Amino acid sequence: MTATLSLRSVTRQFGATTAVDKATLDIQPGEFVGVIGRSGAGKSTMLRLINRLVEPTSGAIFFDGAEVSAFRGRALRNWRRDCAMIFQQFNLVDRLDVLTNVLIGRLADHGFLSSMAMRFSDAERAMAIEALDRLDLLPQALQRAGTLSGGQQQRVAIAKALVQRPRIMLADEPIASLDPANASRVMDGLRQINREDGLTVLVNLHTLDTARAYCDRIIAMRAGRVMFDGTPFQLTDDVVRDIYGLDGLAEFNEAVTSTTARATGRVTEQA
């Protein structure tokens, strides 16, 4: 059970609707896992459950032998640091500069006073600068985050996630608000982190071709349940039709829903 992330019949209800229904999964260290499904299938809630932004109604989540879903206070904050999360809308602080936004990733290790005074050590700043450099964002380091383009903001969010020194990276629809060129840059960044740092990556995607292009393993959800769990190769048209419930629609073109340029091989690299 070393560093494996396990969900054991995790359920979350919002009123009468069950967003996640008895999800049971094991994510091995170093995997690049894509979660697909229709809007409202519970993908986002599942990621939030793992990061503990949402509390499970029942069930348990384990990581490295410890029950994550029972963490409170300090342990909970350390867990959130260990499983970094990036969001569809980036969730940066627009009015703070990029560097400070990245340093927010260090807050879990700070005391009250140094955090309130926005005081960070030189080592932490160096860490943040290194992360920004890795994502080609060093020239923008002192700009306000709000003035950056969507693609740049998402890479700032990845840099912030990196300085958390996480063990798992969760990404909730990280490219849904981006144009194709930026989307591939963000996905490439995630793949690079997965390969070079050996980080486990769990990413929600709404396009099949991106999932096929980047993920070792694909999990498909429908109405809160895990409907499919396997390799991209195993994800046949029949399975897809089942997941998306396209009973009436005979035609289903993956290329139409594509948002990444690289995955379809049309564009190789654009800044």
Add this chain to the structure above:
Amino acid sequence: MTATADPALPAGPGDPMRAFEHAYAARRRRARIGWVVGTAIFLVLFALTSWAGDFFKVTQVTLPDGSRDWRWILPAGLPRLGEYIEKTLPALHWDSLGADLANWFWRWKIWLKLLFQTILIAFLATTLGVAGGFLLSFPAARNLAPNRWGLWLTRRYLEVARTVPELVWALIFVFCFGVGPMAGVLAIGLHACGALGKLYSEVNENIDMRPLEGVRAAGGTWFDQIRYGAVPQVLPNIVSYTLLRFEINVRSSSIIGYVGAGGLGQEFRTAMSFQEYTDLSALFLIIFATVALIDYGSEKLRHRIIGMDLDQSRRDARAQVI
């Protein structure tokens, strides 16, 4: 009902165009009725309150020839305003202007000292009010409050602090701490804390919550979320409201001495009780000049801060293009 005139269209109950026309006409009818009823209620209230407020009263006046007559109160009372102003104006003559002015502002040494005290009260009260209001505005905001009883407690405190008028707080604090500026500082500070806390918390309730979620997801505490996610968003508004409050507090502190809580206000009371009417106009001039000066300065400062904020964004945007 014009759209259904087309004979090619099936005009049944399921016809969407007809259904829309119906719904649209019904909504317009409802809106019209609502407007008429609302206007009627307003007019009735307006008439009732003016009547209760003696605006239709008829009073007895003495005419120039000495006889008494009944007149509507407004034209009867307005001339007395001129009478009053005439009383408070000093007699200034060109050949003895210096002496007349000195006579008008005869207590200038005391007034200058009290003016200083007035501004001191306003400054210190604003500082205390901002500190308290700022800290309490976060637990008092529905979207940020860490728990329900914290929200309830801070909201009730802010309500009490701002509903009790400054003059009443001043009376209480004069009783506790004696006559002097300290009572004024506490009274205006407490009231400002309640008013600002409410305003700030409303600003807080309108912020974008996503940055806070980003901080929380990285392992930040509630305080981290506030400091990094909320404060940068609300800061320009806080500065603006703070300067506005300082202007208000200067006005308040110039009258609060009336109940013994320090500042120029006590002179109003003295002048009135000794019927030194020209003192009143002198004091009015001093306060008017001070408030105008502070309003002007604070407005400049506010625009400059907002402008700086815009400039910064513009610079950033330009750097982005390059």
